[in-house]
Amino acid sequence: MKCIWFCKFSVGAPYAKALCFSRYKQSIGMDKKVELALEAIKASRGTESGEYGIDLFVSHHLDELPAAVWLEILGKENPSFDDILSALVVAYVEDDVCDFTLPNDVTNYLISVSFDENGQVVNISMES
Template identity: 40%
Template sequence: MDNQQKQTAALTAIKSLLGTPEGEDNVELFIEHHLEELDADYFSKTYGTPKPEASQMLNSLVLVSSWSYEDDGIINVFDFSLPENVTDCVLSVRFSGDDVEEVSMES
């Protein structure tokens, strides 16, 4: 799996956690945190509404970094966040081989 395929798989993994018990401490926390912390003007400008749906926010995630957590040089961590660099928080997806190992919220 190349890096573009992993990036696509990472976004799919993030979206699949929405509304699940496994997504409470990462995806849903990320959404709730930003709905509480960011100004309604940002949401209105970015999403056309002061309180966007979680799916709208997840569909707008942008890749902010990708890196290797081992010394092998293989990119296996992909960090996503909201557009326009409005937060230091990311949803970080870590791979083990070609499989998603973990999705976490990091800051």
């Protein structure tokens, strides 16, 4: 079953008003898959797998997006790495992949987390 989500996974201002919208009925276990994917993204920071995944995603967007965009999506003009991680939204979820991006259509890039048949993370990459 395919499940497409548009959701913000963060807490606190300015995210307190964030809402989750599901275009399709969630299948059992998708919340856990998203949680596992986010944990794997965080754990990959500063590692070899992070080099072409979350580290590249964050550094690229810090270099490319103007301060006004960061102010709009994060409430600050100069975000930290952790600020950007907390702003990730789910773009797509299927049995073998979870894709995340930044809110408000500010980028065409994704952080894609791939899973094997046992539900284990096998790859994290930046894609467009």
